[in-house]
Amino acid sequence: MNKKIFDRNIDDVKKSIKSAEISVCVIGIGRIGLPTALSFAKSGLLTTGLDINTSLVEKINSGDFPLKDEPKYDIIFDEVLKNKTFHATTQANEIIPKSDVILLSLPTPMNENNIPDYSALKSVANQLHSLMTPGTLVVVESTIEPGFLENELIPIIDGNDERLESGINYGIGVCPETANPGEIITDFEKLPRLVGGINKKSADIITEIYHHVFPVQLIPMPNCKTANAVKLTTNVFRDINIAFINELSILFEKLGIDTNTVLEAAKTKYNFQVHYPGAGVGGPCLPINSYQFLNSGKQFDDDLLTIIKASRKRNESMPHYVIDMINETLSQNGKLLKNCSLLIMGVSYKPNVKDIQLTPAEIIINKLKDQGAILKIYDPYFKSSTVFGIETENNLEDALHKVDAVILLTAHKEFLKIEPSFLKSTMKSPIVIDTRGVFDVSAAKEAGLIIRSLGRKF
Known part of the structure; x- marks a missing residue:
């Protein structure tokens, strides 16, 4: 199939997931993003971790697992590297255009005045506007306040031209991470996940993908x-x-x-x-x-x-x-x-x-x-x-x-x-x-x- 995932009907989406014909890019491979990427890779989906931290990327690609305090993920890490379903990169211009699914697992810290700092997400949104191709599905796992995606993130990705139109020629939604550091493997295998989309098609595709990767209940949100x-x-x-x-x-x-x-x-x-x-x-x-x-x-x-x-x-x-x-x-x-x-x-x-x-x-x-x-x-x-x-x-x-x-x-x-x-x-x-x-x-x-x-x- 030449169509990207958001261009396909739901039956074709299911087939392409089952046959591992879709590619996934996880942007931000830190404490939560790396285990997330490894979970996707373990499910058989070709997964790339994208990060600006050059030393982290080099460490991962050399086979050195950086999260020693996350039980069991060291085993998954070795397995997916061996099977070549996962690697890391710093090259956004190479990986973003060809990815079917882009997951955002970026930090949302506070500044010195205790105001949430969404600069990392906004910076990546600008990259997506420039590099992402129509037909892509974007899933935000980062913890954000209600309305940020609709009022700030999507307008940056859409931009002022008509090349990208959210819900029309690319999908976007959220599946907030639910992981407790030190117990991520347990939480990923047991805790229900929430799914919300900019429209029904976005939510449906996110649900199908996450059903494939995680053995947990997926709760639809309006x-x-x-x-x-x-x-x-x-x-x-x-x-x-x-x-x-x-x-x-x-x-x-x-x-x-x-x-x-x-x-x-x-x-x-x-x-x-x-x-x-x-x-x-x-x-x-x-x-x-x-x-x-x-x-x-x-x-x-x-x-x-x-x-x-x-x-x-x-x-x-x-x-x-x-x-x-x-x-x-x-x-x-x-x-x-x-x-x-x-x-x-x-x-x-x-x-x-x-x-x-x-x-x-x-x-x-x-x-x-x-x-x-x-x-x-x-x-x-x-x-x-x-x-x-x-x-x-x-x-x-x-x-x-x-x-x-x-x-x-x-x-x-x-x-x-x-x-x-x-x-x-x-x-x-x-x-x-x-x-x-x-x-x-x-x-x-x-x-x-x-x-x-x-x-x-x-």
Whole structure:
């Protein structure tokens, strides 16, 4: 068949997918884009990963899998390279014109004013206007606010000429990614996906392709903006509820109530969804998703979304609360933060991934530096490297020697196995500030540790 995918009827689309006659280009092969591309390639579809990061492309094409903390994808990576159904490139002008399906898996970060930054998507949209041929299908997996695709992205791709007309001679829609870093293979195999299209034909073709690649339920949405609204709603729900629990944890501390005990009992009620307190909320999703909704609300009324604003304020305050915890605990034990030797345990924004995007650890580390503390960092995912200007430690036991206190910021699974007696016997001074509830407070005290745990009586 010479026709591109959007020029075909749905029966021909099904046949071409089954016979692997369509080509796929995934633009943006980072944390989510690369596993997505590998999933498409594993399904038998000839897939190319397009990225401006030359070193990443070279690493991938040399057979070096870059996401060591994503279980099982290393095996898929080796398989699709061997079968030659996947490769990476930086050459947009070569791959975009001949691709049947173009997936956009690009970052949507915030700028310094907490305004969503869609510059990567807009830049690629300009490339699509110049390079894409009629008959192509575009699928946006990036997380965007409702209306961005319809009001900003499509007008850039269409341009001012008549060569490309969305819904007429090329298709476009969304299938927002649903992956949790560190568990992407599980999520891709189990979590339902949302499908929205600029028109029915776009949505139908997206559905057929994703049915071929992912063994999950595909939920049809009435349009693209509704699908994007659902994606944001699920993540902002978490941001709000974490803020609620963070706020309660501070109250419970003052009341002498153990937050973890409250949560364990509360989650026995059928309609309670448990969230846990911590040093803050980081990563490329939750903080940004809240600001995407807030950005959407600005066009209508500044008084809209006050709950989201308050939640962001609380979660953004948590690193500063941790600094207060550290100062108070040290002071109560006759120590000053200035010239105090502290070991930071964990800098990733969440457990068991190598990722420091918007991690609250950065704020805490910078504040501690400003106050004159002497810092060490140990994180099993960042051994013998430089993080936030500090050379990280290679071995936990060695790192614990001669420190005045430990500050646990990330609940990596390695840390869950640590016995309080090990800390007591290894540390110069047995002070522990636990922001993630990793250690049992009673057991820690019995072992001789001086412990302050967020949201727990002390």
